[in-house]
Amino acid sequence: MDVRGLTAGYGHAPVVEGLDLSVASGEIVSVLGRNGAGKSTTLMAISGVLPRAKGAITVDGRVLSGPPHKRSRSDLGLVLEGRSVFAKLSVAQNLKIAGVSADEVTEIFPELGKRIGVPAGMLSGGEQQMLSLARAICRRPKALLLDELSFGLAPVVCDRLFETIRDFARTSNVAVLLVEQHIAYAADVADRALVMSEGRIGLELPGAELREREEEVEALYLGGPGATPADQVAAEG
Numbered sequence: 588m589d590v591r592g593l594t595a596g597y598g599h600a601p602v603v604e605g606l607d608l609s610v611a612s613g614e615i616v617s618v619l620g621r622n623g624a625g626k627s628t629t630l631m632a633i634s635g636v637l638p639r640a641k642g643a644i645t646v647d648g649r650v651l652s653g654p655p656h657k658r659s660r661s662d663l664g665l666v667l668e669g670r671s672v673f674a675k676l677s678v679a680q681n682l683k684i685a686g687v688s689a690d691e692v693t694e695i696f697p698e699l700g701k702r703i704g705v706p707a708g709m710l711s712g713g714e715q716q717m718l719s720l721a722r723a724i725c726r727r728p729k730a731l732l733l734d735e736l737s738f739g740l741a742p743v744v745c746d747r748l749f750e751t752i753r754d755f756a757r758t759s760n761v762a763v764l765l766v767e768q769h770i771a772y773a774a775d776v777a778d779r780a781l782v783m784s785e786g787r788i789g790l791e792l793p794g795a796e797l798r799e800r801e802e803e804v805e806a807l808y809l810g811g812p813g814a815t816p817a818d819q820v821a822a823e824g
């Protein structure tokens with residue numbers, strides 16, 4: 588997936604301006620950064636949720652444009668922050684609407700097998716996130732965007748979700764771009780990390796270096812007001 592010159596926002600001034608990034612097939616890239624850095628805006632702009640976003644987005648050489656449903660037909664999968672299930676419909680109905688096989692989903696997450704007739708809104712937070720992730724995976728996207736999957740979930744559940752994402756990226760050769768607030772989770776799952784600050788990428792590093800360079804990453808998290816000038820220079824250089 589290749590993104591060039593992404594510019595997006597909500598009012599007059601853009602939140603993200605002229606952003607370039609790329610994710611290779613089979614690669615997992617994590618976007619980190621403090622609250623308000625522009626992480627979700629970036630994902631929403633790539634997916635078409637923000638209709639006035641500008642920039643060129645290609646997946647496997649194919650140009651993406653138009654609203655989210657059109658982009659998802661063009662091989663882009665999306666799981667946004669918060670639970671994105673139809674709460675009143677059963678797990679089986681949620682999967683049917685997405686055109687996804689329940690057998691395939693329960694192979695990925697066997698725990699959903701016992702809950703197949705239950706309204707999705709009655710599932711635990713972790714189960715809902717499993718359902719959202721499995722639904723996206725089973726639609727066979729070429730690129731997958733995931734926003735804060737770990738939000739509000741127990742570590743054991745997060746480990747299951749990230750293990751599934753790793754397997755999926757490797758075995759299906761899919762480009763995964765995920766927003767993750769926790770450095771430890773990003774270090775476990777990502778091949779590469781992009782640290783955003785004030786709508787731009789302030790630091791790019793291999794996922795394997797995230798733990799040892801945690802202080803540098805955190806300096807960018809604290810951003811201008813919290814970080815000393817020396818922190819800023821170290822973080823950017």
Ligand SMILES: Nc1ncnc2c1ncn2[C@@H]1O[C@H](COP(=O)(O)OP(=O)(O)OP(=O)(O)O)[C@@H](O)[C@H]1O
Binds near residue numbers: 602622623624
């Ligand atoms: N719907 C909206 N209307 C107006 N401004 C918004 C809207 N959503 C986000 N913003 C603003 O855009 C900026 C970037 O927000 P964004 O949600 O992209 O940040 P983020 O890095 O994902 O933060 P978080 O980790 O808190 O989700 C923030 O200043 C935020 O207040």
